[in-house]
Amino acid sequence: MAALRQLGAVLGAVVAAVGSVLFIAWRWHFCNRTRRGRYQLHYLPLQQKDSYDRQVLVLGLDGAGKSSILHYLTTNTVKERPEPTHGFNSLCVNTEGFKIDLLEIGGSPNLRTYWNLYLSRPRVLLFVVDSADSKRFPLVRHELHQLLAEQPELALIVLAHKQDQNDAFSACQMHKELALDRVQRKRKFAILATSLTQHGMGAAKSIQDLRALLVEFLL
Numbered sequence: 001m002a003a004l005r006q007l008g009a010v011l012g013a014v015v016a017a018v019g020s021v022l023f024i025a026w027r028w029h030f031c032n033r034t035r036r037g038r039y040q041l042h043y044l045p046l047q048q049k050d051s052y053d054r055q056v057l058v059l060g061l062d063g064a065g066k067s068s069i070l071h072y073l074t075t076n077t078v079k080e081r082p083e084p085t086h087g088f089n090s091l092c093v094n095t096e097g098f099k100i101d102l103l104e105i106g107g108s109p110n111l112r113t114y115w116n117l118y119l120s121r122p123r124v125l126l127f128v129v130d131s132a133d134s135k136r137f138p139l140v141r142h143e144l145h146q147l148l149a150e151q152p153e154l155a156l157i158v159l160a161h162k163q164d165q166n167d168a169f170s171a172c173q174m175h176k177e178l179a180l181d182r183v184q185r186k187r188k189f190a191i192l193a194t195s196l197t198q199h200g201m202g203a204a205k206s207i208q209d210l211r212a213l214l215v216e217f218l219l
Contacts, residue, residue, distance in 0.1 A: 054218050057118055058089075058104040059147070060128035061140060065161045066104050068196050069128060072207050073102075078196050084108070095215050102126070112143060116150055124155045124188075124217050131174055131193075132165035141178045148183045155188035155217050159210070163195040188217055 060066050067089055071079040074091050085106040093100045105111055105118065119125070125147070129140050148156065160174040169177060171193040180191065190213055194206040 054098050055101045055103070055122040056124045056126050056214060056218075057122040058102055058126045058128065059115055060107050060159075061112075061130070061136060061143070062107040063133070064107060064128040064130045065196065066107070066128045069159065069161065069194065069207070069210070070102060070104055072196055072203055073211065076204075076207075078203060087111070093211070093214075095211065098218070100214055100218060115143075115147060119147060119151045119154060122154070124157060124214065125151075126157050126159065126214075128159045128161050129174060129178070130162050131160040131170075132162045132168040134167070134169065134177075137177045144178060145183060148187075153187050156184070156190075157210075157213055157217065158189075158191040160191060160193045161195065163193045163206075164197050168195075190217075 058066050058070065062084055067083070067085050068079045070089060070091060071077070073093055085104055086108070087106060089104040091102055093102065103118070103122070105115060127144055130136070144158075148154065158174070158178070158180065160169065160171045162168055163170075171191050175181070175191055180189070183189075192206065192209055192213065194203075194210065196203045196207075
């Protein structure tokens with residue numbers, strides 16, 4: 001009976017993962033719909049064809065802080081109780097002249113296996129790293145290098161996140177730890193230090209810099 005329960009749990013996880021990925025594909029294709037926050041859907045007029053070039057894929061290991069960054073980017077407020085993204089999170093950011101469509105895919109092991117399926121469409125890869133979690137730097141480096149090997153010209157922005165932590169590595173240190181010199185050739189590249197605290201201290205400047213970078217990379 002225990003074996004059957006374990007098998008049922010595994011099959012359930014597989015079905016859930018496949019269902020999430022299929023829905024991600026549907027949502028990413030029909031990008032006239034945008035998501036504000038995590039639960040509320042808004043329906044927008046059909047975008048012009050050239051707006052499909054304003055898409056950003058947001059990736060990073062689980063717990064890196066992807067959802068919190070996107071929440072602040074959209075609302076200018078710090079999320080009090082961040083929750084892990086078990087499937088996807090999508091939203092649209094208004095800038096001067098155009099809208100930026102962002103799609104975040106969760107960073108759990110089962111979802112990381114699907115990351116490479118979504119590399120061909122976006123113009124920019126925004127990769128978030130917990131700069132205080134040095135034990136996982138080798139895993140981060142492996143996942144990032146593996147992704148970029150498939151898209152040698154995809155623009156890349158790396159966020160060295162959680163700079164407010166005492167043991168956080170600086171952006172320069174993260175550049176070395178992740179061996180980014182090996183992957184930044186032949187592509188637009190930037191690394192940016194970011195942090196978000198409950199009181200929003202330091203958040204405004206780093207997220208403002210991120211917004212400006214995204215606009216620059218997508219022009």
